[in-house]
Amino acid sequence: MSDHIEMTKTTPKDFLLATLGGLFAPGLTIFLIVMLVLGVRAGLGAPDAAPMADKAVRERIQSFGVSVAVDPNAPHIERTGEAVYAEVCSGCHESGALGSPKFKEKAAWGKRIAQGYETLLSHATNGFNKMPARGGDPDLSDLEVARAIVHMTNAAGANFQPVLKKEPEPSAADLARGKVVYADNCASCHDTGVTGAQKLNDAKAWAPLLKEGKAYLYNAAIKGSFGGPAKGGNEKLSDADAKVAVDYMVAEAKAAAAPSAPAKAAAK
Ligand code: HEC
Ligand code: HEC
Structure with a gap:
């Protein structure tokens, strides 16, 4: 019993x-x-x-959910404009071969720069007369082409930024939605900076990211970056929601960087 x-x-x-x-x-x-x-x-x-x-x-x-060490020597996917120029574009533009505008020659570049960045970007990406598309190297990314153009044109007096498309300012509704998505999916890391995530109010950490342009950041948020999980680890998150979260993060980072944001800067 x-x-x-x-x-x-x-x-x-x-x-x-x-x-x-x-x-x-x-x-x-x-x-x-x-x-x-x-x-x-x-x-x-x-x-x-x-x-x-x-x-x-x-x-x-990577152990799940944590990236304790972010390798500072991690290979950067996108090469600099200087590197792309040296490897690809200089083949013609250093000497002015085939009638190409020569590096640093302001007279040759003046009118071309006056066409505006968007036109130059389109010509270099898609080809223009004897200028081959992407300088003849189809493996160059859009961003690498853009950076190479900026490297060349700024050396001839322009003042361009290597952005891929005109970035429309997000609407107030987008930012409001982004704030909610951020709170639910991204704040756990980006509020604290845990695992090396860039803190929203850390203007220094964001400065190089802002330079990359939104296309890069959207891509990083949707597909993941070194240490940053795709969609913050929530695969159900739509691309659109991931993008407005980035819009919100960028807006906050810009506010932190602006000298006229004493509240945030002081809080840091
Ligand atoms: C095979 C030679 C060659 C290479 C390599 C080359 N270019 Fe060119 N590029 C040209 C020529 C030729 C022109 C002038 C085309 C014209 O105006 O008819 C030109 C013009 C340009 C222009 C001005 C376009 C305009 O609208 O006036 C840009 C910008 C440019 N190249 C960017 C690049 C970049 C960026 C690379 C490297 C990724 C590169 N080129 C590599 C030959 C070359
Ligand atoms: C589990 C932690 C974690 C979460 C959650 C997270 N991130 Fe990140 N994120 C990171 C880390 C770590 C990095 C830094 C990667 C690096 O070193 O480049 C990062 C970087 C980024 C970057 C910059 C890309 C780059 O090249 O560094 C963007 C944009 C970004 N995250 C967006 C988001 C968005 C949007 C969300 C929410 C949908 C989110 N993250 C959620 C950890 C996180």
Whole structure:
């Protein structure tokens, strides 16, 4: 009889432990497989195979939810304008080959610069007379082409920024929505700076990011960046919501950077 009572006492606990163990182990396995497949798919769909594969590896070897050490020597995906110029554009533009405007020659660049940045960007990206599309290197990203143009034109007196498209200012409604999305999905890291996330009011951390332009930041938010999870780790988040969250973050970062934002600057 006492044996019988013992059994009824311990059975629920045993049952619970067995159930939890039974559910947890396969659940974890499935989760890891899904993460692996997602990582591989992200790598395959990307335009820049090598850095993306590298990124996929980084994501997979990262313990979930934490990136304790962000490698300061991490390869930068996008090369500088100077590097792209040296590797690709200088082949013609250093000497003025094929009638190309020569580097630093203001007379050759003046009228071209006067056409405006957008036109130059379109010509260099798509080709123009004897100027080959992307300087003949199809592997150059839009941003690398833009940076190379800015490197060349600014050396000839222009004052351009390597942005990819005119960035429309987000509406008040977008910013309000972005604030909500941010609070729900992004604040956990970007409010505190945990795992190396750029804090919203850290103007210094954001300065280089703002220079990259929104297209870059949207992409980083949607697809993930080194240490920054895609969509803040919430895969159900729509691209549009991820973008307005970035709009909100950029607006906050700009406010922190502006000298006329004493409240935020002082709070830091
Ligand atoms: C194979 C030679 C060649 C290479 C390499 C080359 N260019 Fe050019 N580029 C030209 C020539 C030629 C022109 C003049 C085209 C014209 O005005 O008819 C030109 C013109 C331009 C212009 C001015 C376009 C305009 O509307 O006036 C820009 C901007 C430019 N190149 C950017 C680049 C960039 C950026 C690279 C490197 C990624 C590059 N080029 C590489 C030959 C080249
Ligand atoms: C789990 C923590 C975490 C969450 C949640 C998170 N981020 Fe991040 N994020 C990071 C880290 C870490 C970086 C810094 C990556 C680096 O060093 O470049 C980052 C960087 C970024 C960057 C800059 C990209 C770059 O190249 O550094 C943007 C934009 C960004 N996050 C947007 C978002 C948005 C939008 C959300 C919410 C939808 C979000 N993040 C949620 C950790 C997070």
